[in-house]
Structure formats: C-alpha cells, structure tokens
Amino acid sequence: MKSKLQLLASTILLLSLISCGIYSFGGVNLDNRVKTVQVDYFPNNARLIxxxxxxxxxxxxxxxxxxxxxLDMVKSGGDIHFSGEITGYRINPMTATAEQTAAQNRLTITVQVRYVNKYEEDKDFEQSFSFYHDYDANAQLVGGVLDEAFQVIFERITQDIFNASVAQW
Structure with missing residues (x-):
C-alpha cells in the first residue's frame, strides 16, 4: 500500500512539473545565454551617511x-547588470512610553536599483526597494545592533531584488 502511494505521489509530481513547462528548482528564470552577473558599487546618496x-x-x-x-560574478560586461545607489537611510521613533519617550526606533534603508539584462531587454527595470528594522530606543545603532539591522534589512531587500530580476516573482 505504501509503495502504491509513493508511486502515485511521484507520478503526480512528475506530471505537474511537465505541465508547468521548464521549471528551475532554484527559482531562477533566465535566458540560457546568461552566464555572468555584474553588481556595481552602490554609493550612499542618502542625507544621513x-x-x-x-x-x-x-x-x-x-x-x-x-x-x-x-552565474559568474564579473567586474564589467556582465550579461545581467545591477547598478544604483542608496537613496534613503533614516531613523524614526516608532512607539512611545508612558513618559512620552521613544521605546523603539526604526531604521529604514531605501535603494534605487537599475537592472539590465543583455539578452532580454524587456525585463530591464529601474525600481526602488526599501525595508526596515526596529530596535530598542535605548540602544545605540552601532556594533552588534547595527550589524543585526543590516542583516535583517539586506536579507529582505536583496531577496526582493533577486525575485524582481531573475526569479520574476
């Protein structure tokens, strides 16, 4: 009985993959000619540096x-190319205490990205991506607090850029 269920599940999985056409388990949907990626330096053009x-x-x-x-990372001439700048870096108070002071602050980072695909120009875009991280208002945004904020924010923004460009979600 167990082997029949496994066979049935395998058949359904195989048929669903075939019916969907070409599928990439990594989620990447790129022209087969794309072999290299170029990521330029993103300067910080925000008011707060x-x-x-x-x-x-x-x-x-x-x-x-x-x-x-x-994909191979190259310094110039990439088949897909990312450039842009950091346009926003701001800290805002988020929640207040009974004493009318901030209990949490929010760091928000915004990045303007230009994406160029050498082989599929219709997929090129220029778009803004932004995310935030809340932290205790009594903490200084340095050292481990800053590292944690960067990790959370960068993980989200870079995944959003990845999805918009090569995963096309």
Missing amino acids: EPSLSQAFTVALQDIFISQTN
Whole structure:
C-alpha cells in the first residue's frame, strides 16, 4: 500500500512539473545565454551617511547571486547588470512610553536599483526597494545592533531584488 502511494505521489509530481513547462528548482528564470552577473558599487546618496553601508550592501547583493545562482560574478560586461545607489537611510521613533519617550526606533534603508539584462531587454527595470528594522530606543545603532539591522534589512531587500530580476516573482 505504501509503495502504491509513493508511486502515485511521484507520478503526480512528475506530471505537474511537465505541465508547468521548464521549471528551475532554484527559482531562477533566465535566458540560457546568461552566464555572468555584474553588481556595481552602490554609493550612499542618502542625507544621513553611515560609512559602512555602501560596501556592506554591495557585498550582500553580490552574495545572494553567488549563493543562489551558478552565474559568474564579473567586474564589467556582465550579461545581467545591477547598478544604483542608496537613496534613503533614516531613523524614526516608532512607539512611545508612558513618559512620552521613544521605546523603539526604526531604521529604514531605501535603494534605487537599475537592472539590465543583455539578452532580454524587456525585463530591464529601474525600481526602488526599501525595508526596515526596529530596535530598542535605548540602544545605540552601532556594533552588534547595527550589524543585526543590516542583516535583517539586506536579507529582505536583496531577496526582493533577486525575485524582481531573475526569479520574476
């Protein structure tokens, strides 16, 4: 009985994959000619400057393509190309205490991205991506607090960029 259920499940899975056409288990939907990706340095053009932000974001964006695709990272002439700038870096109070002071602050980072696909120009875009991280208002946004904020924000923004460009979700 168990083997019949396994056979039935396998058949259904196989038929569903065939009926969907070409499917990539990595979620990447790119022309077969695309072999390289280029991620330019993202300068911080926000009003508030955090010295490590540009380098950290650029590396995070490169890392997602290295870890989730088999594309080669190149410095110029990439088949797909990402450029842009950090346009927003702001800290706002979010919740108040009974003493009318902030209990939490929110760091929001916004990035303007230009995506160019050498082989599928209709998929090119220029778009803004943004995300935030809330942290205790008594904490200073340095060291581990800043690292955690960057990790949370970059994970979301880079995944959103990845989905919009090569996963096309």
